[in-house]
Amino acid sequence: MAGREHRYKVKVIWTGNEGEGTSTYRGYSRAHQILAEGKPTIEGSADPSFRGDPERWNPEDLLVASLSACHKLWYLGLCSQMGVTVLSYEDEAEGVMVEVAGGAGQFEEVVLRPHVVVAAGSDLEKAHALHRKAHEMCFIARSVNFPVKHEAEIVPAAG
Incomplete structure (x- = not known):
């Protein structure tokens, strides 16, 4: 079906x-x-x-941004369903593209590095596990032919 x-x-x-x-x-x-x-x-x-303009978005930037945003949206949705209250989320994602002879190239990997603040008392183990689930669900990550890794830092809010 x-x-x-x-x-x-x-x-x-x-x-x-x-x-x-x-x-x-x-x-x-x-x-x-x-x-x-x-x-x-x-x-x-x-x-x-x-030969591009450094002040404009390029396709490579947009690909990395798409992977980061897709992961974030899945993560926030899963957290809201599973009782983990996210208070802030920032990702410093980075992609590595390698050129080969003849001018072609490809991405070798993208690493997402979300820094997540969760409400005091949230289950940190569950919060980490939901990153793995978000990765499995992300439409964009499921569509690319290179590894998308995540190195999440999750901290409870003060108090």
Whole structure:
């Protein structure tokens, strides 16, 4: 039996034609916009290593952010269902991408490093276990072909 299907529609518009299109590798900007109906536009570019604008989001940033956000959303939902009260959650996620000969490359891993503050008296063991469950449930992590690890720090609130 097939599960429910969800579709996500976005539009990516290249805005980097500086007058001569892609007539030369250095002659165009990597600037683009990512749009979805009813949502703010994301100003994107390439990673600065690939002639991109360091002030704009690049696809690699967005992939790491997607993994982090998906994990967080699952974690918070599971905690709310299992009696663990999360008071704050911050993740300093990091992805490692390796280039190979010929210019291609791939991510080798992403490490999520959430710092979670839970209400005093919360079950810390359960709070850690729910990170493992969130990882198993995260749609994005289940869809990538590289390891997504998590190194959670969970601390009880003072008091």
